[in-house]
Amino acid sequence: MNRASWLALVVAVGAISGCASTEVVDVPLQATPENAQHIARATLSPAGTQTSIMLNVGGVPHDLALPSRLDTAIYAGSCQHLAAQPAYTTQQANSVDYPSMAPRTKLWAQAPVALSELSKGDYALLVRTSPADGSRAIFCGDIKAG
Template sequence: MTLLTRMGWLASVVAVVMVGCADYERRKAEFVHVDLKPVGHNAGKIGYVTLVPRDKVTDMSFYVSGVYRTSREVRLYTYIYKGTCANRAAQPAYSLNDIVMVNRTTTGWAFNRTAPAPLSTLSGQGYSVVLTTGPEEGNTEQFCGEIP
């Protein structure tokens, strides 16, 4: 391989890497990370949700380190409210409860939901995400986080 060929090959590799990095940075900017604050008896637990745009919906990936529960199976109900955690609407804008079961991990629980609204509608528009237990456990609020 001549020096000129090597330099051309190296330039091509650098260009591919730079395009890949730029695409990653652009896509990373599309994701929204929300820290979920534990509520009341859930103090000391951690939680977060990552919101990812997909066409006209928003995919949501949750992780929580713990939940208050009395039954053997953990069920978490997911709601999106207009307003902040401290001052939100009386009724949720979106109820994401077709599925309420969550998956146990080695350190907590993980689950996915899909909001029937684009991320551009939810982000920067004053919405919050609320997780509660089910009716069998008193609809107890577990976590709340405000979508930036």
């Protein structure tokens, strides 16, 4: 294969790969006063007509029941101006780590809305403790594509 043919092949593969890429949205989560000095991040990815949410949580309040359970919901607006009710509730975030009070915990949830819809609107992801722990808001992040 000569140099021109090789270069054409590389360009074609790159173009095809670019078209086939999956959109992923990274959402830095800010701790609320209820959970000060802790960090978290969410990665949203498409799952057909739904959105998969993978949370990396760097800490939760120390007074949570064990194992700790967190709930997520997507609200219209921003973290500074959340709507009164969630636009989309998610399946409960389940820990994929054990024990749940490890320094870093990964959790998974699924929202009943396409990521393409979330990416073009003004939405925020809110993470709360479970109802057993008072449903306290502990992290929030604005969902922004790109």
